[in-house]
Amino acid sequence: MTEPRSPLPGYPHVGVGWAFPVRWGLRGVELVRDEEEIRQAIRIVLRTNLGSRVMRPTYGADVERYVFAPRTDQVCFQLAFDVERALLLHEPRIIVDKVEAVPAGEAEDRIDVAIAYRIDRHRRPSSLVLPFYLQAEEGS
DSSP, X not given: OOOOOOOOTTOTTTOEEEOSSOOEETTEEOEEEHHHHHHHHHHHHHHOXXXXXXXXXXXXXXXXXXXXXXXXXXXXXXHHHHXXXXXXXXXXXXXXXXXXXXXXXXXXXXXXXXXXXXXXXXXXXXXXXXXXXXXXXXXX
C-alpha cells in the first residue's frame, strides 16, 4: 500500500481510506484522504441498498427504490428524508445542514439531490481495545 499523508489538520478523525472503487497503483492500493475520503463515504452510503450488507442490514439509503417513482413533491420529500436519515445514521464525521431533492428542470426523468454538510471539527477520535484470549486460563 502507498504511504498515507497526515490527515487534514484539525480533522484527525477523517483519516485515510481505500479509494472507491478500489484501484491499484504502482505502489499498491490507491488511497483517499481528507475531504475526498468523506465524499466517497457519502457516495457509498447513498448507493448502498438496505439489506445488501449481511452484517449491517440497516446500512444504506435505499434510494434505488425511487428509480421508477414519479417526480412529485411527496417523492422528492421522501427521497430527501431517506438521504438525510442515512447520513445521520452512518456518517458520523459530518454535520448535515440541509438535504433538498428537487425535480431537475426540464428533465422528466431526474431528481437532483443537494446535500449541504460540514466536517464535524469537534468530533474526538476515539478507540476501543478489547482483549481477546485464544486459550482459556488454567484453573477456570
